[in-house]
Amino acid sequence: xxxxxxxxxxxxxxxxxxxxxxxxxxxxxxxxxxxxxxxxxxxxxxxxxxxxxxxxxxxxxxxxxxxxxxxxxxxxxxxxxxxxxxxxxxxxxxxxxxxxxxxxxxxx
Amino acid sequence: xxxxxxxxxxxxxxxxxxxxxxxxxxxxxxxxxxxxxxxxxxxxxxxxxxxxxxxxxxxxxxxxxxxxxxxxxxxxxxxxxxxxxxxxxxxxxxxxxxxxxxxxxxxxxxxxxxxxxxxxxxxxxxxxxxxxxxxxxxxxxxxxxxxxxxxxxxxxxxxxxxxxxxxxxxxxxxxxxxxxxxxxxx
Numbered sequence: 001x002x003x004x005x006x007x008x009x010x011x012x013x014x015x016x017x018x019x020x021x022x023x024x025x026x027x028x029x030x031x032x033x034x035x036x037x038x039x040x041x042x043x044x045x046x047x048x049x050x051x052x053x054x055x056x057x058x059x060x061x062x063x064x065x066x067x068x069x070x071x072x073x074x075x076x077x078x079x080x081x082x083x084x085x086x087x088x089x090x091x092x093x094x095x096x097x098x099x100x101x102x103x104x105x106x107x108x
Numbered sequence: 109x110x111x112x113x114x115x116x117x118x119x120x121x122x123x124x125x126x127x128x129x130x131x132x133x134x135x136x137x138x139x140x141x142x143x144x145x146x147x148x149x150x151x152x153x154x155x156x157x158x159x160x161x162x163x164x165x166x167x168x169x170x171x172x173x174x175x176x177x178x179x180x181x182x183x184x185x186x187x188x189x190x191x192x193x194x195x196x197x198x199x200x201x202x203x204x205x206x207x208x209x210x211x212x213x214x215x216x217x218x219x220x221x222x223x224x225x226x227x228x229x230x231x232x233x234x235x236x237x238x239x240x241x242x243x244x245x246x247x248x249x250x251x252x253x254x255x256x257x258x259x260x261x262x263x264x265x266x267x268x269x270x271x272x273x274x275x276x277x278x279x280x281x282x283x284x285x286x287x288x289x290x291x292x293x294x
Contacts, residue, residue, distance in 0.1 A: 028180030031187065032120045050176065067179070070212060074273040078193055078202045101201040103190065105183035107212045107273055 004053040007060075007092050012049030014088035015064055018080050020072030022108060024050040025065040051085070059098030060089055067106035078102050116143030121189060123147055127155075128186070128210070129227050155185045183207065191230075192237040193275040204275050206230060212273060213245055216265040222250035223258050226286055232279060240279040243270065248287035259283045 015024050052063040062085050068077045081102045089097045115123060118138060126138055127148060138144045188206030195202050210228045217225030227246040233239025245266060249255050263283045270278050 023179070025179045025183060026176050028177075028184050031124065031184050065183070067183075070215075070269070070273065074204055074208075075193055075275060078204065079195065082195075082197070082200050082202060096199075098199055099201075100199060102203070104204045104208050105187060107204075107208050108215075 002055060002093060004055060005049070007053045007089070008049035008051045010049070010092050011051040011053065011062065011064075011085060011088050014084050015051060015066065015081055018077065018084050020069050020074075020077035021081060022067045022069050022106075025067060025105060026050045027052045027063050027065050027103075053089075056098070059095065060093055061099040062089060062097045063101045063103075065103045065105055067108060068104055070107045074104055074107055078104055115147035116141035116145075118144045118147075120147065120151070123151060124185070124188060127151055128188075151185065154181065186211070189234060191234055191275050194238040202275075204273070206234070209270070209274055212269055213266055216269055217245075217247060217262060219265065220258050220262050222253055222289075223262055224248045225262075230276075232276075234276065237275065239276050241274075241276040242280045242282075243278055244282045244284060246284050246286040248289055249285055250289045255285055255288065259285060 012024050015021055050065075054061040054063075064081060064085060066077075066081060068074055082100055085100050085102070086096055089095075089100075114120075116138075118141065123138070123144060126135055131139075131148075138148070183205070186207040188210065190203040191206055191209070193202035193204060209230070213228045214225045217223045225245060225247050227244075229244045229246075230241050231244070232241040234241055243266070245262070247259065247262065249258060260283075263281060266283070267278070267281060270281075
């Protein structure tokens with residue numbers, strides 16, 4: 001069984017290496033959950049990386065939330081992050097992920 | 109990743125947008141809905157979530173984790189809608205949040221002396237990848253300089269920035285002077 005935390009740490013490093021990425025933010029609770037209970041955010045994992053990696057029968061699902069630098073076009077960054085995640089996942093797990101989500105939440 | 113849960117008759121996104129607009133113009137339908145008003149108050153409290161929360165619960169946590177928590181709160185509370193990025197890969201979902209673009213426009217306003225961006229609204233095919241979107245930027249301007257010129261400077265900055273960062277086609281861009289401030293920054 002793969003340790004998804006170590007995969008997450010590896011992919012977090014990969015994403016941080018993409019030009020234009022400022023930070024990787026752990027996907028937190030949905031806004032509705034936060035509104036109901038702000039303390040739900042404290043459930044964010046304290047170990048592992050900031051990239052969410054889930055193993056499913058049909059393959060890996062990877063979810064990435066990033067803040068980016070406005071000196072680099074965001075559309076270039078978001079696609080480069082996706083490409084890096086696909087390549088990084090294939091390198092670590094030996095197969096491409098089946099589902100990758102990249103979300104840009106701040107452009108600083 | 110849309111929050112479609114409702115508080116009273118409204119989605120949390122609608123309430124978040126209303127809060128972004130400082131509850132102005134007043135929406136009687138929202139203000140008369142007790143569940144919506146309660147959610148608005150919690151959402152405001154969420155946005156004001158302070159380090160007290162962390163001081164109480166995160167003793168011993170490392171700085172990186174604290175930073176993650178604060179960033180997650182800040183970005184989630186202001187995220188707005190997910191705007192899809194045109195892409196050919198069916199296995200990928202690439203999005204830029206509405207909140208990211210609003211904050212970008214707000215920061216551009218800070219570069220123009222005497223201008224404060226009050227509100228940025230995106231309408232049209234916002235949730236269609238590569239859709240056509242109308243952009244309206246409402247600003248407050250101090251009265252100590254030419255209003256039109258500064259509005260034009262901001263318009264040029266926003267045009268350039270959205271061309272680089274927005275995953276949609278800007279169909280129209282309106283910079284509207286909503287307030288004229290008599291001296292000092294608004």
